[in-house]
Amino acid sequence: MATWRPTLLLFLFLANGCFQQDKAGTSQILTSDPQTSYLPVRSCRISNGHGSNYMVVLASAQAESEYLSGSGPLPKGSVIVAVESDQADCSDLTGYTLMYKEAPGYNPTAGDWHWQRLDDQRDVLQDGRVQGCISCHTQCNRNDFTCSPP
C-alpha cells in the first residue's frame, strides 16, 4: 500500500486534465455565453436528475447531430451544456453544468468526458472527472453518458 501510493498520486497528477483548468476561476471550456454560440437541443423543461431545477440543453456545433440522434459517441471537442434555472420558464439563470469531450485516454471508462459545474458567472465549482456526475450519468446513460431524451 505505502509503496505504490506515491506512484499512484504522481500518475493522477500527471494524468490530470488535458484541458488545463485552475478550479478557482472562470471556465476555460465555457469561455462565453453559450446562448450566443451553441445550438439548442432540448427546450426548457424540469430536470429529473439535477435536483428540482429546470434546464435548457445546448450543444456545440460538432455535438448537435449525435446528441439529437443518440447515435454513438460524440466527437472530440463536443460540449453539452445544461443551462439551469429555478423558474419553470428558465427565465433566471442559476448556473451551468457541462460535459466536454477530451481526447481518448482522459477517462476511458467514462467516455473521456470532462465535467464541470459552474455558477451563474461561469466560475468553476466542480471540475474534471467528477465522480458524482459520472456515477449518475453512467446509470441514466442514453447515449455516450448523456441522459436527456431531447
Ligand code: HEC
Ligand atoms: C442524480 C443523477 C445526476 C447527477 C448527480 C448529475 N446528473 Fe447531469 N443529468 C442527469 C439527468 C437525468 C439528465 C437529463 C435531464 C434531466 O435532468 O431530466 C442530466 C443532464 C445533464 C446534462 C445535459 C446533457 C444530457 O442529456 O445528459 C449535462 C451537461 C449534465 N447533466 C451535466 C452534469 C454534471 C456536470 C454533473 C455533476 C456536476 C451532473 N450532470 C450530475 C442526471 C444527473
